[in-house]
Amino acid sequence: MGYMYLCPNCKTNRSRFNLIEQVVHPIKVNPQSGEVISDYTNHExxxxxxxxxxxxxxxxxxxxxxxxxxxxxxKFAESNQQ
Structure with missing residues (x-):
């Protein structure tokens, strides 16, 4: 990681964060039932x-x-360095 963060909302927190890794699972669903028709996780x-x-x-x-x-x-941390 190694980046400085600063919360753009509360503008005081520089040390306590939750890093959320976004994992993508492309799927195709049936529009009427919502049932998964295809899971493209390992395919194009x-x-x-x-x-x-x-x-x-x-x-x-x-x-x-x-x-x-x-x-x-x-960016907020960069523009508001102490």
């Missing part, structure tokens, strides 16, 4: 199924509980 997705392009990590402030993209916490 179909032609019209967009691959996930979001962040690998999200961060939760251990003080106020706000959850944001990891970049938000890093």
């Amino acid at each position: 997705v179909e032609a019209f199924h967009m691959k996930y392009k979001g962040p690998q990590y999200r961060v939760q402030c251990g003080v106020c509980g706000v959850v944001e993209d990891e970049r938000t916490f890093k």
Whole structure:
């Protein structure tokens, strides 16, 4: 890890965070029943199924509980160095 974080919400927490790793499981479901038709975990997705392009990590402030993209916490720390 090795990054400085600062909560953009409470603006005081620089030390207590929960790192949330986002694990993607692409699936196809039946629109009427909600039953999983296909699980693409180990395979390529179909032609019209967009691959996930979001962040690998999200961060939760251990003080106020706000959850944001990891970049938000890093950038806020960079712009508010002590």
